[in-house]
Amino acid sequence: MAVIRDKMPAFQLFQPASTDEALGVLDRYGADAWVLAGGLDSWDWFKDRVQKPAAVVDLGGIASLREIRGIDGGVEIGAMATLREVIRHSELSGQFSLLTEAASRAASPQIQNAGTLGGNVGQDTRCWYYRDGWSCYRAGGNICYADTPTAMNREHAILGASRCVAVNPSDTAPALVALDAEMVVVNRGGERVIPAQDFFIGPAVDIERMTALQPGDILTQIRIPSTWAGSRFYFEKARDRAVWDFALANVASAAKVNNGVIEDIRIVANGVAPYPVRFIAAEDAVRGQQVNDQTAAQAGEIAIRGVTPLAHNGYKVSLLRNLVARSVRDAEA
Amino acid sequence: MELFQWGTNPWGQEILIRVSWDLLYLSFWAGVAFIVFHLIYAAVWLPKLARANGGGDAAEGGAGAAGIPDKIERHTLAARLFHWIMAVAMLVLLVTGFFPIVGIQFPWVTIHWIAGVVLTISIIYHIVHATFFLDFWSIWILPADMAEAAARVKRQLGQDGGDVQKHAKYPLDHKLYHTAVMLAGFAVIATGLVMMFRIENALVARNAYLLAEETWGLMYTLHGLGAVLFIMLTLTHIYFSLRPDKIWLTKAMIFGSVSRDKYLSHHDPKRWDVTTK
Numbered sequence: 001m002a003v004i005r006d007k008m009p010a011f012q013l014f015q016p017a018s019t020d021e022a023l024g025v026l027d028r029y030g031a032d033a034w035v036l037a038g039g040l041d042s043w044d045w046f047k048d049r050v051q052k053p054a055a056v057v058d059l060g061g062i063a064s065l066r067e068i069r070g071i072d073g074g075v076e077i078g079a080m081a082t083l084r085e086v087i088r089h090s091e092l093s094g095q096f097s098l099l100t101e102a103a104s105r106a107a108s109p110q111i112q113n114a115g116t117l118g119g120n121v122g123q124d125t126r127c128w129y130y131r132d133g134w135s136c137y138r139a140g141g142n143i144c145y146a147d148t149p150t151a152m153n154r155e156h157a158i159l160g161a162s163r164c165v166a167v168n169p170s171d172t173a174p175a176l177v178a179l180d181a182e183m184v185v186v187n188r189g190g191e192r193v194i195p196a197q198d199f200f201i202g203p204a205v206d207i208e209r210m211t212a213l214q215p216g217d218i219l220t221q222i223r224i225p226s227t228w229a230g231s232r233f234y235f236e237k238a239r240d241r242a243v244w245d246f247a248l249a250n251v252a253s254a255a256k257v258n259n260g261v262i263e264d265i266r267i268v269a270n271g272v273a274p275y276p277v278r279f280i281a282a283e284d285a286v287r288g289q290q291v292n293d294q295t296a297a298q299a300g301e302i303a304i305r306g307v308t309p310l311a312h313n314g315y316k317v318s319l320l321r322n323l324v325a326r327s328v329r330d331a332e333a
Numbered sequence: 334m335e336l337f338q339w340g341t342n343p344w345g346q347e348i349l350i351r352v353s354w355d356l357l358y359l360s361f362w363a364g365v366a367f368i369v370f371h372l373i374y375a376a377v378w379l380p381k382l383a384r385a386n387g388g389g390d391a392a393e394g395g396a397g398a399a400g401i402p403d404k405i406e407r408h409t410l411a412a413r414l415f416h417w418i419m420a421v422a423m424l425v426l427l428v429t430g431f432f433p434i435v436g437i438q439f440p441w442v443t444i445h446w447i448a449g450v451v452l453t454i455s456i457i458y459h460i461v462h463a464t465f466f467l468d469f470w471s472i473w474i475l476p477a478d479m480a481e482a483a484a485r486v487k488r489q490l491g492q493d494g495g496d497v498q499k500h501a502k503y504p505l506d507h508k509l510y511h512t513a514v515m516l517a518g519f520a521v522i523a524t525g526l527v528m529m530f531r532i533e534n535a536l537v538a539r540n541a542y543l544l545a546e547e548t549w550g551l552m553y554t555l556h557g558l559g560a561v562l563f564i565m566l567t568l569t570h571i572y573f574s575l576r577p578d579k580i581w582l583t584k585a586m587i588f589g590s591v592s593r594d595k596y597l598s599h600h601d602p603k604r605w606d607v608t609t610k
Contacts, residue, residue, distance in 0.1 A: 135340025135350060142350050142553045143531070145343065148541045162442055163532055204440035206433070308533070 008046040012055040019064070019186060022057050022218060027188045029055040031215040036060070037080060037119030040111055045124075050133040065118075065220060068092070073226030079118025079219045083172075084109075086117050096224055098233035098252055102175035105237045108244040118219045120172045121183075121199070122211055125274070126246055127156065127166035137164045137207050146310070153310040155248060158317060160273030162204035165310060167271050171237060173200060174252040174268040174276040179228050184221040185213065193223075200275040210274065228254040228266070232331035236323055238271075247271035249319050253327035260290050267299065267327055272320050279303045279324060286328055293329060300325030334359070337554060342546055349550035352557035354434055360561040364568030371572070382489065400608040405596045407502075407585040412467065415459045416586055422452035426521075427567060430560055446534050449525045456522060471502045474512065477604070478505045501604035514566055520559030524552045 011034075016022040026033045034053035036042050037060075045051035059065055065080035068089050075091055083103045086092060093100045106112060106120055124131075125138070127146055135141030146153045147165045156165040173196070181196040199212050213219060232255045239245035249272050255265040265283050270276045282302040289295045300321035307317050335353040342348045408416070425448035429441040463469060477498075482505050484497045503511075529536060530543045544552065574583040585591045596607065 129343075132343075133341065134343050135348065139340070140338070140350070141340045142549060143541060143546070147539070161533070162440070201438075202440075204442055205438050 008043075009049055009052045011046075011053050013058060014055060015058045015061045017061050019062055019218060019220060022059060022062065023186065023188050023216070025055060025057050026216045026218070029053075033057055033215065035218060037122070038082065038111075038115040039119075040107070040115045041119060041123040044131070048131065048133065050131065059218070071223065073229060075224045077117055077222045077224070079221060080116050081118075083107075083112040083115050083117060083120060086172075087112065092224075095229040096179060096233075098179060098228075098235055098254055099172060099175045099224065101233065101235040102171045102237075102250070102252060105235065105250070106171040111244075117172060117222060121170050121176065121196075121222070122213060122219060123170060124210060125166035126169045127164075128152070130166055137203065138166060140208060149311060151311065154312040155246070155271075156310055156313055157273050158307040158309045158313060158320070159277055160202050160204075160275060161308065162202060162207070162274075164203040164207050164274065166203075166274055168200060168210055168273070168275050169246045170270060170276070171247060171250055174250060174270040175235060176222060176224070177268040177276045177278055178233075178252040178254045178266045179224050180266065182223040182225070183212075183219055184223065185217050186220050187214075187216045187218070191220075196222075197276075197278060202274045228256075231256050234327040234331040236326060238319055238323065249316055249323055251320075251323040251327045253331055255291075255328070255331045257291055257331070262286050262289055262291060262295070262328075265328070265331075267303070267324055269303070269320060269323065272316055281305070282324060282328075291329060291331075296325040296329035299328040348546055349554055351550070351553040352561060356557070356561045357431060357434060357564065360564040361568070364565035367565070367569055368572045375576075375578075378489075385491070401593055401596065401602065402607070403593050404590040405593065405607045406589055407591050408589050409467070410589065411462060413586055413589060415455055415462065419452060419455045419459070422448045422455060423563065423567065426452060427560070427563060431564070442532055443534075446525075446529060446532060449522070449529075450536070452518075453522050453526065456518060468502065471605075472508055472511050474505065474508045477501075478508060481505065498604070499601035500599055501601065504599075510566070510570065513562070517559040517562045517566065520555050521563070524556035524559070527552050528556060 014022070014025045016025060022035075026035070032054035034042065034051065034056045036056050036058045042051075042056075046053075059080050062080065065078040066082075066085070067076075067078045068081050068085065068091075069076055070091055075089075075096060077086060077092075083106055086103045087100050089100070103112065103117070103120070107115060127136075127138070129145035129151070130136050130138045133139070134145060135143075136146075137144050144164050145151060146156050147161070147163075153165060155167065157167050176196040177200070179196075183194045183196055183199040185192050185194060194212050201209060201212055234253045234255075235250070237247045237250040239247055247270060249269060251267065251269045253265060253267045256263040265286060267279045267283055268276050269279070279299070279302065282299040285302050286295050286299045289298075300323075303324040304317050304321045307320070309317055334355045336356065338350040338353050339347050340350045426445060429445040429448065433439070433441050463472070481498045481500070485505075487493065488497055527544070530538075530540045531549070533539060541549075573579050574586075581591060581595050596602075602608070
């Protein structure tokens with residue numbers, strides 16, 4: 001069980017100046033190493049004494065991981081770029097305002113100054129049963145404490161659950177999936193580029209991880225292609241406290257609209273499943289249709305097909321339906 | 334190496350979660366070690382034994398061979414269908430159960446429980462079929478098998494074991510294997526059916542409160558124990574089915590019959606009477 005204390009367990013702190021140096025440390029410590037980005041998720045884990053890594057590798061000293069630069073009409077963002085740097089970047093806010101809008105809704109201004117884009121997409125779920133250190137499925141056990149008749153599961157999943165019903169809490173993740181971004185991951189074996197849609201993985205595939213990152217991996221860059229530059233975007237986040245909270249549900253859409261007709265669209269929601277859910281059936285249904293209330297309502301109805309609400313999160317069904325509908329109807333250039 | 338995985342419940346109590354996956358590797362390497370041992374045994378020891386016994390088993394004719402057809406049905410079509418359906422289900426269960434643990438990840442849960450249901454149905458069918466339509470006792474270890482086994486062990490050790498009887502329909506090693514598979518199979522099936530209540534599926538509604546937490550841990554542990562045992566059992570079974578000296582048995586499981594020569598070489602017509610068929 002989690003014991004909140006002022007002092008964290010002791011660990012070896014490494015502050016490498018290059019990615020190669022960081023990979024060397026990760027290779028040496030294997031699964032006992034912890035990659036530290038902005039620290040907003042990590043410090044909680046350490047202070048709760050649930051995670052006790054032997055080595056913490058702070059990527060804050062690697063300057064190349066903070067660069068944001070244009071590439072082939074798109075943008076490459078270093079994973080250590082802070083959310084504030086993302087929000088204020090002119091090319092991003094001009095061409096890919098979906099991401100800057102999502103980043104601006106994450107947490108509070110103070111956290112945006114310290115939190116990184118890589119950390120935001122790589123953060124772990126906020127399920128309190130899991131974070132309290134109990135032996136649930138995600139922690140290697142054989143039960144989901146949130147999926148019992150008396151569980152507190154108001155914030156949990158209505159889609160995509162498989163034994164574990166925790167949700168992905170990231171605000172920038174659905175925006176990146178909607179923008180068809182690519183995640184650049186390096187380890188000692190080389191570099192691999194993973195589509196954002198595949199970067200986030202659900203419990204059906206691996207119940208103990210939320211992303212494709214394995215021990216020894218570092219997310220170095222996030223590449224946004226030019227495909228959706230300047231499209232109509234929509235981002236909305238529903239949360240209990242407007243000032244600072246995780247999403248009960250959020251939605252991100254990117255649409256190409258010509259003369260009021262949807263030529264192409266990507267709709268993604270988070271906070272409703274263990275990974276950002278793309279609603280491909282809804283996208284297919286509205287493609288080629290006029291942007292109006294009827295089309296929007298159709299998308300919303302399709303999005304909630306197959307939902308499995310838990311004891312206390314039935315409200316998320318109508319929330320999701322309305323968010324998806326609005327993301328189709330109100331997408332703006 | 335650990336035998337079990339333990340965790341902590343919300344009340345701070347230590348609870349049994351499942352077997353340690355160290356046992357997965359232990360079972361795999363035990364299977365490999367057995368195969369290597371048997372390969373050496375078959376290459377070095379068996380030829381010596383055959384020479385000492387004047388060339389080993391031979392097809393014997395004589396009065397006992399009268400009335401024996403050229404082809405003897407060893408497995409009915411129904412029995413073969415059961416075997417292969419069970420084999421496919423078992424392989425799917427092993428792949429879906431263990432590949433994610435060793436790092437090959439994919440959405441496995443749905444495939445796993447469906448294969449488990451197929452295995453369960455096939456086993457139920459087999460029990461009914463074998464009990465009422467086949468020679469029920471032919472696969473069970475009987476006193477006569479023990480006498481035969483004792484004689485064979487003596488012969489292996491170079492002692493005079495007297496006349497070693499040929500097998501009935503199934504030799505003792507097949508019966509031992511069947512018993513091991515039956516025990517491990519009942520363990521994984523019984524616990525697997527209960528574990529269906531912990532996952533989303535089309536047959537039963539989830540109910541995490543069906544059992545107490547400790548009992549759930551026991552279910553997962555028994556399921557894991559049976560499953561890791563199946564790694565070794567499956568490896569060795571596949572090995573024997575591919576051995577050149579056993580391939581006639583594999584062919585019998587595909588085509589159904591064995592030749593008269595093979596029958597007379599390996600089986601005692603008095604213990605497995607095929608003339609009445």
